[in-house]
Amino acid sequence: MTLGKTLWKLILIKMAILFFVLKLVFFPNLLKTKFDTDMERGDYVVEQLLHQAPSERSSN
Amino acid sequence: MIEMMDLTAVNWARAQFALTAMVHWIFVPLTLGLSFLLAFFETFYYKTGNPEWKRVTKFWMRLFAVNFAAGLATGLILEFQFGTNWSNYSWMVGDIFGAPLAIEVLFAFFIEATFFAVMFFGWNRVSKKFHLFSTWMVAIGSNLSALWILVANGWMQHPVGMVFNPDLGRFEMQDILSVITSPVAISHFMHATSSSFLFASLFVISVSSWYVLRKRHLQLARKSIIVASFFGLVFSSIVILSGDEAAYDSAKLQPMKLAAMEALYKGQESAGLVAFGVLNHSKQPGDDQPTFSFDVKIPYMLSLLANRELDSFVPGIDDLVYGNPKRNIEGVQEKIVKGKAAIESLSLYRTAKKNNNPAAAQEHLKAFRNNESYLGFGYLESPEQAVPHVPIVFYSFRIMVILGSIFPLACLVYLYLAIKDRILNQKWLLSLGLLLVPLGYLASQLGWVVTEMGRQPWAIQNILPVNVAQSDLAAVTVQTTFFVFLVLLGTLVAADVCIMLKQIKIGPEEK
Structure with missing residues (x-):
């Protein structure tokens, strides 16, 4: 096999794993999945900022 | 830490x-x-x-x-x-x-x-x-x-x-x-x-x-x-x-990054740069243990590197964590207080907005802006966590x-x-x-x-x-x-x- 073909194969396999396995199965964009609008996302993040101060934070 | x-x-x-x-x-x-x-x-x-x-x-x-x-x-x-x-x-x-x-x-x-x-x-x-x-x-x-x-x-x-x-x-x-x-x-x-x-x-x-x-x-x-x-x-x-x-x-x-790079705990004037050194691994911020088991320093080099002046002061981890009033360095505990104040102001601002109270919202926002640059410190449990x-x-x-x-x-x-x-x-x-x-x-x-x-x-x-x-x-x-x-x-x-x-x-x- 020529180098060009080997490299194309490597790129295509990598892209397929990246976009069809990793992105779809393991790496959803959490805020986009959970909320419909930017206002909701913003509210959620600010709530996280407010509730993660030491006295209220729970360990993971 | x-x-x-x-x-x-x-x-x-x-x-x-x-x-x-x-x-x-x-x-x-x-x-x-x-x-x-x-x-x-x-x-x-x-x-x-x-x-x-x-x-x-x-x-x-x-x-x-x-x-x-x-x-x-x-x-x-x-x-x-x-x-x-x-x-x-x-x-x-x-x-x-x-x-x-x-x-x-x-x-x-x-x-x-x-x-x-x-x-x-x-x-x-x-x-x-x-x-x-x-x-x-x-x-x-x-x-x-x-x-x-x-x-x-x-x-x-x-x-x-x-x-x-x-x-x-x-x-x-x-x-x-x-x-x-x-x-x-x-x-x-x-x-x-x-x-x-x-x-x-x-x-x-x-x-x-x-x-x-x-x-x-x-x-x-x-x-x-x-x-x-x-x-x-x-x-x-x-x-x-x-x-x-x-x-x-x-x-x-x-400055904390530079202090960690040099394992410099106590700030110094005319500070030397560590060419080689073996750290004392039980050393913690604020204690009096020696920092190194063995070290070779190049005199004045750290001051020169940090400030472009041979005899200048380079703050250490302890100065940055616990503060050094003589050098006008604010300690992390003071920053934690300001960070918590920022979080509190943000919370009050949000509540005022929800209650349709624009005057109070503006007041809390102003208080938030005063401490905004310390926001992250409000999440630390102790000053040593900044190291x-x-x-x-x-x-x-x-x-x-x-x-x-x-x-x-x-x-x-x-x-x-x-x-x-x-x-x-x-x-x-x-x-x-x-x-x-x-x-x-x-x-x-x-x-x-x-x-x-x-x-x-x-x-x-x-x-x-x-x-x-x-x-x-x-x-x-x-x-x-x-x-x-x-x-x-x-x-x-x-x-x-x-x-x-x-x-x-x-x-x-x-x-």
């Missing part, structure tokens, strides 16, 4: 990000540096018309293509992780990172990708001049990509040119010019690119040494060594100057600097012997030259360890600690994806090494 806290999920997320970034950085330095070496090789071919230079260019271009293909899109995995593991952070910085990353994709990546095709497939299909132009554009495009990524990273180290929107919980860009011209972004860009050019030189020298040891392709190897060692020598000086500038910036903007892991930062910095001092010497010796045409008999030197690639990678990776570990616990300096930047995920979820990445990235690196070694064994085209 933050590592002592129960942060299982966040530590898995950090490990996953570090793994991916370090694998990504296996490919990037070679792309950045080798692209410019290719441009020089081809320029020699264009100027002299000597077909041997074309053969040299085409050979290294093949190895460049292997590295480029293997590294392509590995950076995207980091972006996937932002959305899943670091969703709070990702949301907060979206407006800041959007501009540099969009510019990166629009200009740099398209330049790189378009001209790469001409460079790799265009021999004898386009004019010599246009082919040379394409090779230069690949080099410029690759390095412009790095510029925008380092602008984004520089902002995390020294957040400027933005304002926090308390309604949307995100930073909004106010002054893109100050983001782009941030001293941290500039010194990091110079240091990362020049060290990548040096690394590519080491790669070329190392592979050429292997050919010379096996008495193969001697003419190609000698020509490659002369160009690469000269290139490496020139960029070594920029590595040293930009490294010095980065340390100077740290002294001003991230990064000193041994990792200290030893990584030492090893990087020692290796970084050896490389220019290696380039100088190789250049001299290759010009004098005495390189072919230097079996010892050539055998040691094979180590330049792993040592170059080690130095390059450790540079990032110092940069990123040295600014812990912050995701955004002083504003957002990593445990708050993280998504609300179970540790097992992040753990699972960590091992998925370990397998996939391990396979990718193995494939890259196998293809690269095969191409090196095949060697250049026959004359």
Whole structure:
């Protein structure tokens, strides 16, 4: 096999794993999945900022 | 220190990000540096018309293509992780990172990708001049990509040119010019690119040494060594100057990082730089134990490095953690109080807004703005949590600097012997030259360890600690994806090494 073909194969396999396995199965964009609008996302993040101060934070 | 806290999920997320970034950085330095070496090789071919230079260019271009293909899109995995593991952070910085990353994709990546095709497939299909132009554009495009990524990273180290929107919980860009011209972004860009050019030189020298040891392709190897060692020598000086500038910036903007790099606990005037040292690992901030079991210092050098003055004061970890009123240094406990006040004001502002009380909302917003720059400290449980892991930062910095001092010497010796045409008999030197690639990678990776570990616990300096930047995920979820990445990235690196070694064994085209 020529180098060009080997490299194309490597790129295509990598892209397929990246976009069809990793992105779809393991790496959803959490805020986009959970909320419909930017206002909701913003509210959620600010709530996280407010509730993660030491006295209220729970360990993971 | 933050590592002592129960942060299982966040530590898995950090490990996953570090793994991916370090694998990504296996490919990037070679792309950045080798692209410019290719441009020089081809320029020699264009100027002299000597077909041997074309053969040299085409050979290294093949190895460049292997590295480029293997590294392509590995950076995207980091972006996937932002959305899943670091969703709070990702949301907060979206407006800041959007501009540099969009510019990166629009200009740099398209330049790189378009001209790469001409460079790799265009021999004898386009004019010599246009082919040379394409090779230069690949080099410029690759390095412009790095510029925008380092602008984004520089902002995390020294957040400027933005304002926090308390309604949307995100930073909004106010002054893109100050983001782009941030001293941290500039010194990091110079240091990362020049060290990548040096690394590519080491790669070329190392592979050429292997050919010379096996008495193969001697003419190609000698020509490659002369160009690469000269290139490496020139960029070594920029590595040293930009490294010095980065340390100077740290002294001003991230003094805790510099103190950790030097394991300097008690601030000193006329402070010496530790050339070698073995840390006392039971040493903790605030105690009176000695810092080192053994150390050799270069007098005055740390003061000179930090402040450009031999007798100046360099604050230590204890000064920064517990404060030093004599030196007008505010302690972390005071900053924690201000950070908590910022969080409290933000909460009251939100409540006032919900209750339709604009006057109270304005008052709380004003109070928030007064303490906004301390926001991140409000999430720390103790002042000591503001200290990064000193041994990792200290030893990584030492090893990087020692290796970084050896490389220019290696380039100088190789250049001299290759010009004098005495390189072919230097079996010892050539055998040691094979180590330049792993040592170059080690130095390059450790540079990032110092940069990123040295600014812990912050995701955004002083504003957002990593445990708050993280998504609300179970540790097992992040753990699972960590091992998925370990397998996939391990396979990718193995494939890259196998293809690269095969191409090196095949060697250049026959004359």
